[in-house]
Amino acid sequence: xxxxxxxxxxxxxxxxxxxxxxxxxxxxxxxxxxxxxxxxxxxxxxxxxxxxxxxxxxxxxxxxxxxxxxxxxxxxxxxxxxxxxxxxxxxxxxxxxxxxxxxxxxxxxxxxxxxxxxxxxxxxxxxxxxxxxxxxxxxxxxxxxxxxxxxxxxxxxxxxxxxxxxxxxxxxxxxxxxxxxxxxxxxxxxxxxxxxxxxxxxxxxxxxxxxxxxxxxxxxxxxxxxxxxxxxxx
Numbered sequence: 001x002x003x004x005x006x007x008x009x010x011x012x013x014x015x016x017x018x019x020x021x022x023x024x025x026x027x028x029x030x031x032x033x034x035x036x037x038x039x040x041x042x043x044x045x046x047x048x049x050x051x052x053x054x055x056x057x058x059x060x061x062x063x064x065x066x067x068x069x070x071x072x073x074x075x076x077x078x079x080x081x082x083x084x085x086x087x088x089x090x091x092x093x094x095x096x097x098x099x100x101x102x103x104x105x106x107x108x109x110x111x112x113x114x115x116x117x118x119x120x121x122x123x124x125x126x127x128x129x130x131x132x133x134x135x136x137x138x139x140x141x142x143x144x145x146x147x148x149x150x151x152x153x154x155x156x157x158x159x160x161x162x163x164x165x166x167x168x169x170x171x172x173x174x175x176x177x178x179x180x181x182x183x184x185x186x187x188x189x190x191x192x193x194x195x196x197x198x199x200x201x202x203x204x205x206x207x208x209x210x211x212x213x214x215x216x217x218x219x220x221x222x223x224x225x226x227x228x229x230x231x232x233x234x
Contacts, residue, residue: 004065005057007040007050014039014057023207024057027086049076055218056083060210067218075222077150081143084219087211088135095204096128102197109191120180127173134170138163138215146219149226159232160223167216171208174201 005014011034015021025031034042043050051074058065103124107117142163145155178201181194226232 004062005039005054007054008038010036011039011042012036018061020061020206021057023090024053024060027083027090028053028056049079052076052079052083056214059214059218063213067221072218072222073225075218077146077222077226080219080222081146084211084215085139085143087207088139091204091207091211092132092135095207096131099197099200099204100124100128102193102200106191106193106197109193120177120185123180124177127177130173131170134168146223146226149223149230149232152230154230154232159227160220164216164220167212169212171205171212174205174208177201178205 015025028046028048030042030046030048037045039053040050042048043053051071055067055071055075059067103121107121109117142160145158146160148155178198181198181201185194
């Protein structure tokens with residue numbers, strides 16, 4: 001059984017055990033310099049919900065971790081939404097451009113067949129458009145709807161169930177991109193840049209999977225609870 005992150009866990013130790021926690025800290029606004037403080041102490045000093053931190057961290061690192069009902073009820077809604085918004089911004093500003101630039105560098109290299117490079121680049125551009133549309137919908141429609149519930153502004157004809165029904169797996173096409181590179185992308189000479197790109201794709205896929213898992217298993221149940229207590233749905 002996994003050893004889950006607890007309020008009394010030393011944050012420095014948690015980071016040492018799993019560096020993936022760094023992105024979570026950044027999105028929550030927790031900067032380095034926390035010494036030997038526990039997670040509870042660091043969260044309190046940074047005005048971050050301990051419950052929110054523990055749920056995000058444990059669900060991101062341990063897929064078998066399941067939040068209990070009381071933890072879901074007590075979530076700070078706005079802070080959770082802001083965390084997801086910051087994740088979107090990080091994907092759009094940093095992660096997607098990093099992958100795109102790596103693909104373009106390979107595409108202009110004479111060692112690679114132009115036809116394959118062109119097809120691969122076109123495939124990624126289509127995928128990028130799909131990703132941006134996905135994030136735009138959540139930022140522009142879903143998150144404002146959730147904030148509206150908190151503010152007592154109910155949007156008629158909409159519920160988080162509609163979001164859940166149409167929530168696509170944005171990470172699935174990354175598998176196609178990796179397969180194209182590993183199985184079918186010809187090169188005249190050895191190029192470590194190809195493996196660097198594949199590694200970037202694996203990292204991005206992992207980030208997207210963790211993000212989607214938080215939305216499906218944390219955001220949706222929490223908003224369903226908000227809808228019930230606010231009379232949005234019966």
